[in-house]
Amino acid sequence: MPKVSIIMATYNRAQCILESIQSIQAQIFTDWECLIINDGGTDNTQEILAPILEQDIRFKYFRRTPDYQKGLPGSRNYGLDLAKGDYIIFFDDDDIAHPQNLELCVFELSKKDVSFCRYIRDIFTGDFVYNFDYSKTYTSFYIDCHYIERILKNELLFNSCAVMWRKECFKYHRFDENLMYAEEWELYSRIISDGVKGISINKSLFYGRKHADSNTGEFFNNNPFRRASNAQAIYLVVKNLKERNMLSIEILRYFIQVSLQYKEFNLFERIINTLDLPKIEGLKWRLFYAHLPLRLFFYGIWKKVKK
Structure with a gap:
């Protein structure tokens, strides 16, 4: 062998x-x-x-x-x-x-x-x-x-x-x-x-x-097929970590931020739904998600000023 x-x-x-x-x-x-x-x-x-x-x-x-x-x-x-x-x-x-x-x-x-x-x-x-x-x-x-x-x-x-x-x-x-x-x-x-x-x-x-014709090349060229797969992979990762009690606040915050890039695949809702959170905690994350674009906008300005 x-x-x-x-x-x-x-x-x-x-x-x-x-x-x-x-x-x-x-x-x-x-x-x-x-x-x-x-x-x-x-x-x-x-x-x-x-x-x-x-x-x-x-x-x-x-x-x-x-x-x-x-x-x-x-x-x-x-x-x-x-x-x-x-x-x-x-x-x-x-x-x-x-x-x-x-x-x-x-x-x-x-x-x-x-x-x-x-x-x-x-x-x-x-x-x-x-x-x-x-x-x-x-x-x-x-x-x-x-x-x-x-x-x-x-x-x-x-x-x-x-x-x-x-x-x-x-x-x-x-x-x-x-x-x-x-x-x-x-x-x-x-x-x-x-x-x-x-x-x-x-x-x-x-x-x-x-x-350009590799899977990675197609993804970075915004191929919808590859993007849909990436969104599904993120969902599966979150689901796996939740089942193993390994989903930290830092990891969840990171993926919720990433989910902004995958609105067409409803990734944020899928993540929240699989977590089965209490209503108050779920509401907090929804508010966090709703304010993310504005927070990221001002963070970008702050980074430019800092330079």
Whole structure:
């Protein structure tokens, strides 16, 4: 059995998947399998990969079955059900992995007190510059449920391709297949709120290709489909924390402020309704929400004056 299962969902990325695959083949740590899950793409990805699939049996190619919904979450859940490794890591089909990626993560996970290893993910545009830092000297810190507020506010980023997990972390937690954006943010926060402890190492081990037709690119271009998914992910996060008695005033205030950006999805009302608050407390939050635009307006003026 392989030590690590790499799960790579792909959809019409024939033009760049080969470079991603080659970065996996260049890994210093070699005890892995790579499960490539085609999410119904129609380009020539399979033909491009055919020579590699024939020469390197560590790569396995599948087409997502109807048992899983179309989309990244469904393809990754399919990969999780196929995975044989002790450790799970998700790579995208257009990015580049540092040659030490698996090596250093496996080393950190060999410590019995951690269930995941987080690392730094950098962004690049255009052609990738292959100039890796091979140093094994880096700082680190432990992460547990006390970091949940920083994670949810994206002050401590948990990118889908920047964490290696013990397989047990997915025993009771899977991607929500109805989400088409922020699905990893919702899932990872759910896992960590369950009491899982991990380590974060301050070393860049993954490089994300920035382009407009990625899920993230579409979100920042105000794609309504991605925005609706983000609103739903926020709702699910609030609901999960409420059920675990982990929803602090600070986190609730933050998400109510964020809900101003999602009025078309009625996010504020959905948050308030799921909290099942006493009438007086509910009224206080409604007043807080009603006055937020004015407060933010004057706060913006104050920041400009302060400069």
